[in-house]
Every structure is written in structure tokens, then in C-alpha cells.
Amino acid sequence: MNAPNPSGWRPAMGVAAPEGFESPTVSGDRALMLEEPLIFELREPGTTGVDIDDLELEPLDTLAGFLRAEAPALPGLTEPETVRHYTRLSRQNYAIDLGPFPLGSCTMKHNPRLNEKLARLPGFADVHPLQPQQTVRGALAAINELAVWLIELTGMHGVAMSPKAGAHGELCGLLCIKAAIEARGEDRTVILVPESAHGTNPATAAFAGFSVESIPATADGRVDLAALTAKLGPHVAGVMITNPNTCGLFERDMKAISDAVHAAGGYVYCDGANFNAIVGKVRPGDLGIDAMHINLHKTFSTPHGGGGPGSGPVVLSEALAPFGPLPWTARMADGTVRLIEEEDAATEMPTSFGRMAAFHGQMGMFTRALTYILSHGADGLRQVAEDAVLNANYVLRSLDDVLDAPFGAAGPCMHEALFSDAGLAEGFSTLDMAKGLIDEGFHPMTVYFPLVVHGAMLIEPTETESKAGLDRFIASMRSLAERAKAGDETLKSAPHFAPRRRLDETLAARKPVLTWQG
Numbered sequence: 001m002n003a004p005n006p007s008g009w010r011p012a013m014g015v016a017a018p019e020g021f022e023s024p025t026v027s028g029d030r031a032l033m034l035e036e037p038l039i040f041e042l043r044e045p046g047t048t049g050v051d052i053d054d055l056e057l058e059p060l061d062t063l064a065g066f067l068r069a070e071a072p073a074l075p076g077l078t079e080p081e082t083v084r085h086y087t088r089l090s091r092q093n094y095a096i097d098l099g100p101f102p103l104g105s106c107t108m109k110h111n112p113r114l115n116e117k118l119a120r121l122p123g124f125a126d127v128h129p130l131q132p133q134q135t136v137r138g139a140l141a142a143i144n145e146l147a148v149w150l151i152e153l154t155g156m157h158g159v160a161m162s163p164k165a166g167a168h169g170e171l172c173g174l175l176c177i178k179a180a181i182e183a184r185g186e187d188r189t190v191i192l193v194p195e196s197a198h199g200t201n202p203a204t205a206a207f208a209g210f211s212v213e214s215i216p217a218t219a220d221g222r223v224d225l226a227a228l229t230a231k232l233g234p235h236v237a238g239v240m241i242t243n244p245n246t247c248g249l250f251e252r253d254m255k256a257i258s259d260a261v262h263a264a265g266g267y268v269y270c271d272g273a274n275f276n277a278i279v280g281k282v283r284p285g286d287l288g289i290d291a292m293h294i295n296l297h298k299t300f301s302t303p304h305g306g307g308g309p310g311s312g313p314v315v316l317s318e319a320l321a322p323f324g325p326l327p328w329t330a331r332m333a334d335g336t337v338r339l340i341e342e343e344d345a346a347t348e349m350p351t352s353f354g355r356m357a358a359f360h361g362q363m364g365m366f367t368r369a370l371t372y373i374l375s376h377g378a379d380g381l382r383q384v385a386e387d388a389v390l391n392a393n394y395v396l397r398s399l400d401d402v403l404d405a406p407f408g409a410a411g412p413c414m415h416e417a418l419f420s421d422a423g424l425a426e427g428f429s430t431l432d433m434a435k436g437l438i439d440e441g442f443h444p445m446t447v448y449f450p451l452v453v454h455g456a457m458l459i460e461p462t463e464t465e466s467k468a469g470l471d472r473f474i475a476s477m478r479s480l481a482e483r484a485k486a487g488d489e490t491l492k493s494a495p496h497f498a499p500r501r502r503l504d505e506t507l508a509a510r511k512p513v514l515t516w517q518g
Contacts, residue, residue: 104458155285169293169312258288280382421455
């Protein structure tokens, strides 16, 4: 990196000069690659972007001892300075509207603009959770219609719409299982969780008050049925299985697993985060599933991550539906839809375990998901799964000659392709591949997960990526693999062209600096 010159110029960190042209720019910018300092470096605390006369205010007794002794140490910027600062920062951000997010197990796909338009319609965008029910009949009807679709697509008996995201949905399902076991007067305290499950599964089970026992994976990356059945007994409340699992594989023994767990008196929870791989093709209810959350922000394209919030409705079997949370929507004899709340519970749903949240859910997420479903229809949703699986297998077979595919010989994958860093030159790792991908203009894949594969690289192209787009990504991955196999040392210091160079991520995680120190 170039050192600052005597004039105080500070070069853009990580922005390399073109070959044969080493002279830095005075500004630190390189054309549209703009270097932007922290907001505290733009203006010091105590300055202001506007002139406001000092005011003598009477003390407010109601604030008691909570009045500030001094003003917060915030920098004062003018409006154009503020707008430019955050616009410049946004240019350094990666987004699904710029390129693919190949994150495995996250399903980061395009959010159709039609969904956004309908979510902004009056009556959806401006509803308030405390409005009287008679003023939000249309919104309740939309929630109910989405619920009917989710039940139909999964072959289940009921659905809880209020969980806010995947892990919240997991908690909902386990609380239903807990309530059902207590209603039977039994004391079952163990949840079985396979190694190939999502990491939130054991955490949620522990949070719900269960102890967790792990089930190993077979050599082909699936649940070891024999090991699972050996652990079943009167102490087991149920099993949590991710299907398709985090190795990108469908659990072929799912029905046998369900039958064995049910025979032992337990329940089957399915992590439905990867439902987009089987939607319209497989109904989880037909496989003996008792509860499954559905990530609307993954399967049905509502915004994910920073574009959230998420939403994780939980479909329930006939055995668990009576124990689901309040509120829930019900269509009356006159065709209207109403919420069944606590005051109705004694007659409508006396075994409900209670509420999951203060209010019913996220109207914007419901509207987006329902729009996605209606615009695709049953045949379109089936194609979603088919294209997601096709794209993943295209990536798998386009790279398995240059990257190790641990389960590649087991046959086709589902929605994601799994690779490892085995076969790279000594000293080169998955992290080097991921950082090199940043230089290529892509967000890195999921790294070091699932834990059953050392140096894992998990790639989910989703169904929304075109063949041309996948070919660009594949070409970059092949180039990086060949560089790592050839021992190209420059890969170890990647990224070189990003706004910032490689960070010490371990130090950043263990000793984060959360406050500005001038």
C-alpha cells in the first residue's frame, strides 16, 4: 500500500494502481472507486451543519435523573455531506441487485419488484397492529389465504403465522411438542439432532428446555438411521431434521425416520429452511413431519438479511395443531376472516401454549410471499424447485474436476453444491478461495459449514440465476481453484481490489472495537 504523502493524502486502502502507473491521486479516490473516511473523521464532535440558537429550557421533573449532563459526541455534518457519506458507503456494499449471493443454506435470491409494489398498497403497508379487526378485513383475508397455500403445499393440518423467522419458528414447533408431551403426562427431555442439521436446531432445543443428543452422518452425508433408532426411547421428545440437509442432500430415509420416532412416542420437527428445493414436488406432511417452519424470506422471495425482516410460519400436523400458538386466522361462515385471540382460546383452542409475539406477524412479508405464490401458481412453484436443483447440479458438475466434492459421487445434489479445500496446494485454504472471489466481483460462498466437511465451501445458486450468470461465476471459481492448486501466493493476500484488504477476522470477532476512539 502506498504511504501517505507530505500533503496528508491518504490512499484508498486495498485499491491497487494500474500496472505501470504508480502515481497516487491527490484525493485518494480512483475514478468511481471512492475512498470514504469514517463519519467521525469527516467532522469532529462539537461541530454542526446548521446554526441553531442556544435555548434556555426549563428542567423536566418527569425525567428525574435521566437528563444528559453533556451533549452526545456526534459529528455535525451538513445535509449534502451526510447524503454523500452514506451514498459513498453504499457503493462499497454488495447486494443481490448487483450480482449473485452464492451463500449455501441461505437462499439469497432475487426479490421480484411486483412483490414490492403490492406490499406498498394502502391497506397492507399502512395497517397498524392495534387497529380494530373490522378495519383490516382485507389484510386478515390475505394472511388467511397465504396460510391456506402453506398448508396445501406442505400437506399439513394447520399453520402458525406469527413466528418472526426461522429460529423463532423452530422454537414454536418445539413448544408445540413440549405442550403435547405435557398433555400426555409424560416426561420426555431429549431432542435428537443430526450432525447435518442447521446450527440453530440444537440451540433452539436447549433454549426450549430440552437436552440435545447428536446423531452422526453416514459416509454419504445423510442421517444414520441405525444410530438414530438406537437412541430412541421413552426419554426422547422428538427429532429435529433439516431436509434437504446442509450437505445439499435429500434425506431418503425421512419416512422411515418419522415412523421410528412416532413408534417411540416422539414427534418429528423438520427445519424447512431449504423448502425451496422441494416446494411443489414433495409434501413434508406425507413424510410424517409433525412441525416445520417455512422461511418466507427464502422459499417465497421476501427480502432476506439486511432487507428483512424475516418471517417463519410453522405448519403443524393434526397431532400438534391443537397446541399451536395464538393468534391464528379463521374463516367464518359468512366468509369473513377474524383473528382467534386469548379471549377465544377457552372455546376455540384450549390447548394452545400461548403467544409467540405481541402481534400477529409481518404484513409486508405475508403480502410479498402471497404475491410470489399467486404469480407463480402451482406449476410455477414446482419449476422453482426444479430450476434450483438444476442450477446447483450444474455448478457441482462444472467444478467437481477442479474442486473436491465430498458427496459428489453419491449422485445429484439438491439446491446447493458442497465442496472442500482438499486438493489445494499446501498452505491454501477455503478462506483464500473466498477472499479471491471478492476480487472477482462476487460475494463469497458459505465457508466452513457444514461442520461435517473440513474446509467446506457451500454454494447455492438458487433458481433465479441464469446459465450465463452461472457460467461467469463458475469461470471465476475454476480460475481460483487452479491458482490455489498452483501455489499462487497472491491469493493468500486477496482481496486486492476491494475497498479494504483482508481483515484479521478472528481478532475482530474476539476483540471488536464498538466505540469511536479519536
